[in-house]
Amino acid sequence: MAARLPEEARARMARGGVVPLTGEQALAAFDAAVTAEDAALAAVRFDPARVRAGGVPPLLASVITAERRSARDTWAERYAGLPPKERAAAVLHLVRTEAAAVLGHPGPDRIDPDRPFTDAGFDSLAAVELSNALRAATGLALPATLLFDRPDPTAMAAYLHERLAPSAAPPVLGALDQAGAALSGLSGLEADDDLRKQVRTKLRALLTQVDEAERAGRTDDVAGRLRDATPDEVFAFLDQEFK
Structure with a gap:
């Protein structure tokens, strides 16, 4: 056999x-x-x-001892140390590399990022092997249906990237996005003058807070610059400000 x-x-x-x-x-x-x-x-x-x-x-485990690896040697740690703009490409490279290894190809270049895994030669056993390899590299808990839910390397890499690097945007921006979505889905805003006035008042109040924070930041910056400035630098600064 x-x-x-x-x-x-x-x-x-x-x-x-x-x-x-x-x-x-x-x-x-x-x-x-x-x-x-x-x-x-x-x-x-x-x-x-x-x-x-x-x-x-x-x-x-009782017959083969595992070698302890430093966390710095893991793919996930290296990924975390990359500049944010390079992380998506690193995840796609990982997916293509592991997919190539499963299929016995010499390198990731043999894996078309937009070609479905099933067209590339993956069966159910290969799908499990790829999922296990990605789970070991990323440390993520991945579903058994990963390859079928994300049928090509690009889609799979996007999913892993989203799981590995959730949006780093400050919470306030997320709240503003939610507010924008609420406004776009609010029926009757065009016909309700009173509601529009209330929304406009609140938005202007928020903008005022942002402007005040910006002015305070500029004031702190100016104060710091003037505190350590020489007389000539002070006069040069005043000339620049009052031009």
Whole structure:
């Protein structure tokens, strides 16, 4: 049966750390299993280094020790250290890299970011493998249906990026967005003069607060500059202000 396994299945097993047995090794393991007293045995050969690289599963924890990795070595930590404008591209590169590894391609360039995974050769087992790889890299809890919900690398990367880097906008901007949405969905605003006046008054009051905060910031800045300025710098500043 193993001799008839397709190359894709062999490659998947190898990535998981499973090493092929020769016929002689397999028969010897079978003979040992038949004479053993244990109720459940598996004749399998592992490459400990590859198993560790992919994360030691609980089933093998007693036979293969996991190497503790510094958090600074994880992909998620490197992602967090990137400038915000580079993070989306980093996530897409991760998805394409892991997808290429699952399919046995030499690198991410073989993965078209807009081509559906199923068209690229993914089946259900490959989908699970990709999800597990992305879960290990990002630390996110990902659904089993990830590949089918996000059917191409671009869509999947956008989803992961959203999960990894939620909007860093200040809460006040989010509140303003909500207010704008409420106004756009408010029926009767065009016909209700009193309501429009109330909304306009509140908005102007908010703008006044923003303007006052801006003036206060400028005043603090000017005060700091004048406090440490030389007389010549003070006169130059006044000339500039009153031009």
